[in-house]
Amino acid sequence: MDSKTPTSWLCLAFVLACTRGHGDDGTSTGAAGTSSTTGETTTGLAPTTSSTGESTADATAAGSSTSEDTTPGFVPPPDDGTCDVWQSDCPEGQKCAPVSNEDVPFGGSKCVPVVPEPDGLYESCEVLGAFSDGFDTCGAGMMCLDVDLGTETGTCLGLCTGSADVPVCADPDAICLVASPGMLNVCRPTCDPLLQDCISDHVCLPNLQLADAVCFSDASGEEGQVFDPCDFPNDCDPGLICGSSSSASECDPMVNRCCVPFCDTSEVDTCPGQDQVCLGWFPDGVGPPALADLGVCSLPPMP
Structure with missing residues (x-):
């Protein structure tokens, strides 16, 4: 990290x-x-305020008065x-x-x-x-x-x-x-996890609650390679996500999570792990059409 x-x-x-x-x-x-x-440390930069008219004392001395804007809805x-x-x-x-x-x-x-x-x-x-x-x-x-x-x-x-x-x-x-x-x-x-089209030093991560994918900062550093241990979704290199360690036999069974690749469900045999398959990320009808083929590499579900 x-x-x-x-x-x-x-x-x-x-x-x-x-x-x-x-x-x-x-x-x-x-x-x-x-x-x-x-x-x-501070830079010496401090908040400033602006004035749009005379001070209260000046206005009083001049015999003037102030009034609030009464436009409907004005706050x-x-x-x-x-x-x-x-x-x-x-x-x-x-x-x-x-x-x-x-x-x-x-x-x-x-x-x-x-x-x-x-x-x-x-x-x-x-x-x-x-x-x-x-x-x-x-x-x-x-x-x-x-x-x-x-x-x-x-x-x-x-x-x-x-x-x-x-x-x-x-x-x-x-x-x-x-x-x-x-x-x-x-x-x-928003972004495409298969393209990883975020700005520099950011990774594209999907989210089921958002029903989309968005860019977050890349917190992987020197680590975050495929099958490396991880804790947070953006602990992994671009193109990977922090998933369950049960997703790959290559992951350390003593940790809870590890980095696994995204994959394209329309392609065959693109996952690097032994016996891994590409499982769809979004349930049918949930994700955006552009991410319909988004998947993540994992071991097949238990029968």
Whole structure:
């Protein structure tokens, strides 16, 4: 296993709570992923607030008064720096970032500055200071996730917009993963496990609850080869998945799980293990048509 941050497992742990996001018109950017604290150092970058008018004292001295917008459905944004991760309601030049709140991982959110010349969707990025503080080099609507502690770089992933009931992803080919209770809502691109067509340093993994396949960070490092022991779905090299050790006689029987290959059910004798066969991954009618031939190598089921 490599130095991918432990929170790379956060979205995997919450994948059962994932819902499909709907792509918008593609004019906005979004991103999300996972990562963990990168250290106690800070960069001096701090949240800023903006003012759109006179101070209260000046207004009072001038004999003027203030009033709230009475437009139906208008909800004034909070003035304490917090924000709505679904609505991205921060002032211009800032973005709404999921942050840790009272020891709850990503239990809150706040407006943070967007850096000059920010990184774009699926581009390489950096976390500035502690990951849980929300500062990074990604643009608005995005978050630097899947951070490698060895290189201190990650990937800008889109944050879901809309609502928990109807999530929206800027990338129309992405799925919204709702996690940590509704604060860390990440858009991850869909993919084909047989093609492994994810961006660099990511692996394509299918999920029955999503009835699709999405890209996650590759946490295999020097290990993760076929029949190697594993613990998490993305502990294995691209083209492999962490399955039951009973899937292959070559796997160590003293471990619970090991890396086994994906396979194409329309092809014959493509599995490397002795007596392995290609078993369909999705039950009939569950997976997307494009993944109808997706299988995983395993020993035949017991009669």
